[in-house]
Amino acid sequence: MRKNDHPATSMPNQLMQRFQPYRWLLLTLLLLLGLVITWFFMPPGVARLFRRDLTWQTLQANGVWRVGMDPSFPPFEWLDDSGKPVGYDVALAQQIADRWGVQVEIVAIGFDSLGDAVRTGRIDSVLSAFPYDERLTRDIAYSAPYFDAGIVLATSVGSPIQSVDDLSGRQVAVEWGSMGDMVGRRLQREGIPLQLAQFDTPDNAVSALVETQSVDALLIDQVTLRVAQVQGAPLVAAGPVLESNSYVIAMPVNAHELQEAVAQALETLRGDGTLVALERAWFGRTKERVSATDP
Amino acid sequence: MAYQLRDKLAQHRFTIRNIAAIVALILVLGWLGQRLYIWYVVNVPLGPQRTVSTHNPKIGVHTRLTDEVEPWKIKRSLEMVREMGAPWIVEYFPWAYAEPSPGRYDWRHHDLVINHATRQGLTVIARLGFVPEWARPAETTPLYLDEAQFPAFAAFAAEFAKRYAGKVHYVILWNEPNLSLEWGYQPVDPQKYVAMLRAVYPAIKAANPDVQVLAGALAPTLAPPGSPDGMNDLAYLQAMYDGGAAAYFDILAIHAYGWYSEPDEPPAPDVVNFRRAELLRQVMVDNGDGAKSAMITEGGWNDHPRWTRAVRPGQRIQYTIRAYELAQESWPWLDAVCFWAFRYPWDAKSYQDYFTFVSGDFEPKPIYLEVQRYAQE
Numbered sequence: 001m002r003k004n005d006h007p008a009t010s011m012p013n014q015l016m017q018r019f020q021p022y023r024w025l026l027l028t029l030l031l032l033l034g035l036v037i038t039w040f041f042m043p044p045g046v047a048r049l050f051r052r053d054l055t056w057q058t059l060q061a062n063g064v065w066r067v068g069m070d071p072s073f074p075p076f077e078w079l080d081d082s083g084k085p086v087g088y089d090v091a092l093a094q095q096i097a098d099r100w101g102v103q104v105e106i107v108a109i110g111f112d113s114l115g116d117a118v119r120t121g122r123i124d125s126v127l128s129a130f131p132y133d134e135r136l137t138r139d140i141a142y143s144a145p146y147f148d149a150g151i152v153l154a155t156s157v158g159s160p161i162q163s164v165d166d167l168s169g170r171q172v173a174v175e176w177g178s179m180g181d182m183v184g185r186r187l188q189r190e191g192i193p194l195q196l197a198q199f200d201t202p203d204n205a206v207s208a209l210v211e212t213q214s215v216d217a218l219l220i221d222q223v224t225l226r227v228a229q230v231q232g233a234p235l236v237a238a239g240p241v242l243e244s245n246s247y248v249i250a251m252p253v254n255a256h257e258l259q260e261a262v263a264q265a266l267e268t269l270r271g272d273g274t275l276v277a278l279e280r281a282w283f284g285r286t287k288e289r290v291s292a293t294d295p
Numbered sequence: 296m297a298y299q300l301r302d303k304l305a306q307h308r309f310t311i312r313n314i315a316a317i318v319a320l321i322l323v324l325g326w327l328g329q330r331l332y333i334w335y336v337v338n339v340p341l342g343p344q345r346t347v348s349t350h351n352p353k354i355g356v357h358t359r360l361t362d363e364v365e366p367w368k369i370k371r372s373l374e375m376v377r378e379m380g381a382p383w384i385v386e387y388f389p390w391a392y393a394e395p396s397p398g399r400y401d402w403r404h405h406d407l408v409i410n411h412a413t414r415q416g417l418t419v420i421a422r423l424g425f426v427p428e429w430a431r432p433a434e435t436t437p438l439y440l441d442e443a444q445f446p447a448f449a450a451f452a453a454e455f456a457k458r459y460a461g462k463v464h465y466v467i468l469w470n471e472p473n474l475s476l477e478w479g480y481q482p483v484d485p486q487k488y489v490a491m492l493r494a495v496y497p498a499i500k501a502a503n504p505d506v507q508v509l510a511g512a513l514a515p516t517l518a519p520p521g522s523p524d525g526m527n528d529l530a531y532l533q534a535m536y537d538g539g540a541a542a543y544f545d546i547l548a549i550h551a552y553g554w555y556s557e558p559d560e561p562p563a564p565d566v567v568n569f570r571r572a573e574l575l576r577q578v579m580v581d582n583g584d585g586a587k588s589a590m591i592t593e594g595g596w597n598d599h600p601r602w603t604r605a606v607r608p609g610q611r612i613q614y615t616i617r618a619y620e621l622a623q624e625s626w627p628w629l630d631a632v633c634f635w636a637f638r639y640p641w642d643a644k645s646y647q648d649y650f651t652f653v654s655g656d657f658e659p660k661p662i663y664l665e666v667q668r669y670a671q672e
Contacts, residue, residue: 073601111601112645129601133644177598177608181661200609 053257055124063102067093068118069128070111075227075282076129076247088282089127092146095274096265115140118250124258126250141253143262145246146275147222151183152237154218154225156209161217163239167194170216173205174198180205180219183242206233221245223283230284339366339411346416347382349670351623355383355420355633356652357593360408361392363640370411371657372638377415379652379663380670383631384417385467385592389425390451391437397429397447402458413462420465420509420592420633423452431479439479445491449498456503465507467548467592468495471514473531475524483526485534492543510544511535512592513575515552515567529564529574536582546587546630549575551594551618554604558618569594569618576628588630591622595634599649612665619669 019026059065069089071077077087085106097104107123114126119139129149132142153172155161161170164187174180176198184196197215199205202224208215210233217238218225228235249266251258269275356376360369376384388405395401412419425437430444440448456466471477472488496508513528520530532547553569562570572591579585595618597604598611606614615634622632638653652663659667 070601072603131644133642135641175608177612177661177665181608182658185661185664186658198609201607 053255055121055252055255056257056261059102059124059258060100064105065093065097065100065102065125066105066107066123068107068109068114068123068126070114071106071108072111073129075223088147088278089129091278091282092269092275093127095269095278096262099265099268100261115250118252121252124251124255125262129247130250132246132248137253139253141251141255141259143249143251143259143266145248146266146270147247147279148241148244149221149223149247150241150245151180151219151243152222152225152241153239154209154220154235155216155238156213157234157236159217159236159238161238164192164242166238167192167217169193169195171195171197171214172217172219173208173215174219175202175205176200178202179221179243179245184219206235210235226279226283230280339370341410341414342370344414344416345377347377347380349380349382350672351380351619351670352382353622353630353632354379354381354619354666354670355385355591355631356381356637357385357633357635358637359387359639361387361389366407366411368640368657369407372653373408373411373415373417375653375657375659375663376417376637379667381666382416382418383420383590383633384412384637385420385422385633386412387422387424387470388455389437390423390430390448391425391427393455394427394451396427400454405455405459409459409462418465418631419463420467420590420631421455421459421463422467422470422512422592423448423455424469426479436479438477439481440491442487442490445494448491449495452495453498453502456499456506460503460505464505465509465546465590466499467509467512468492468544469510470512471550473513473516473518473526473528477514482523483531485526485531486538489535489538489540489543492540496543507545508543509546509548509590509592510540511575512548512550515550515571517565517567528571529578532575532578533582536578536584541582541584544587547575547579547589548592549589549594549629551591551632552604552635553594553596553606553614553618555606557610558614558621569614569621572626572629576626585628588628590630591632591634593633593635594618595650597646597649599646602646602649605646605649608661612662615662616666616669619666 069077069085071079071085071087075087076089077085080086085108090106093104093106107117109117109123111128114128114130115133115136117123118126132145133140153161153164153167160166167187172184172194174184174196181196181198184194187194188196197208199208202220205218205220206224206228209218210228218235219242222237222241225235225237249262251262358372358376360372363369363372373384386408388408393400393402393405409419426440426444426448430447431437431439431441452466452468456463468491469488473483475481475483478484492510499506499508511532513531514525515528516525518525518527549572551569551572552567554567556568558569560566560568560570562568562573564574572589576589579587579589596606596611596614598608599605619632622629636650638651638657639648639655642648642655651660652666653659
């Protein structure tokens, strides 16, 4: 029998014998390594079960939700005559905080710095007619949209126009140069023979349909549409949003409990009609605000 | 046991060889496929030589292709500039991208932009700047340049001028040096800027005497004296002349933003508006430099719904076209009006998006179509 044929002296066995005294140490190290790898590479859904959300815990402990906004954009947010932030977003933040049993602290920050503020933990969330940015999803978590300010086709109540397919030969009002104008020209390029009537302001475009009936439909943003509706204009959206511009709530990417709480709150507010009520309450006040600040 | 293993391996040797050969073949084919794909993506055909059709030869835009990776998007952007009727573009050619280590040049991206631009019949005004890491101290921004590195910048600018001889006839040296931000967060210093011109200008001329050197590109600002953020552009230009800058540039680069005022609003030293360009021109004339021309290499209007310096979209169209018209009819000393910015590689999701003429996915905005209509009238 050759020496190396004996099972007890073959290579693997020699190795096993050599490491026999350290087997528990090795097993422990392997286990630790496995835990480290699992910790860093576990899917986000699993990670949520183990990792604590410090943003949410601090928010709960202090009883304060720090919300960043740039209060210069009625009807979503602006400062009233006493310097207090008011508007749709302020009211929405308050509604959410009420459901959590905490106070809202509005932190005024310039629009372009809001993303950095939430990333660095200066604030817990951004609620400021803030758009979703797919490039930043590694750094910022976004809620589902609570409002889409994009472009829609709007018609008078009872109009036979139900969608862009019905626009052939129709006069469609837009604000000259706006996104609505861009969508109208796109529809023309796509072969829909509509005629664009261009106006200097969105209000004049709305008037052309509501007051003078000189056009058949509008391509306008949803804020303008809501404002007109709240003020009594008999207008409806016909068909889906044609150019989306969704507003979302931005949060720290690791604040999974806060994200979940925001998602639940928005769902509740949407389900019980609060979001619609907020639109009615605030979108009708845009013109008041504008006229109050006119010289 | 080891022998048993060896025997088994011997039995399967032929199979193992086959598997190895198949794996190697797959790897080789994969590598070849990848190279072929890269070749296909990189080598977007230049296409036939084009010319720009326009009735206003001063129309221009500042493109923003620096971070545009895909060649077809570079080509499409430049095609759309031509189709709009703009013969001029300003484009940024970062030094750091072209010279990642001293003396080792990588011109691929710059070649791509310049070759496509010239094939579209566009005149390129090349903005040079952006300091490589190796040419600046640690913890400084790419806009920081020490005097000790002026020769290195001059060498790069000379290489650029030589390489693109016959294709690029205009270069701008630096951008908005009257802002601390653009001067590497140092206190702004017109004399240091003049020293840079003094170092770079002769190097460019030696490499390619046909290149016209643009200087200035000052940010329109009313910063008070001693401001840590910047220096009033009119004062800065005068300080440049006081420092002897006149001998070291051929054309003045001007930034002319209209903010919320119309293009015909009269200029005044305490107002930032489009016609502030005339005040800069007056500084040139006052310093005996009136024989030189100027170019607007940035400017325009913005129609963001929530930016305080924005106008309505229709006003932006009117003002932009009127500004092109004004330059053509009334400013014989101005060669080109290049407005910021034609298109971004991606949406900035801020007011910056509302300076553009074309969306990120190449959809023409109404302003693009209106300028096109004006240019073709």
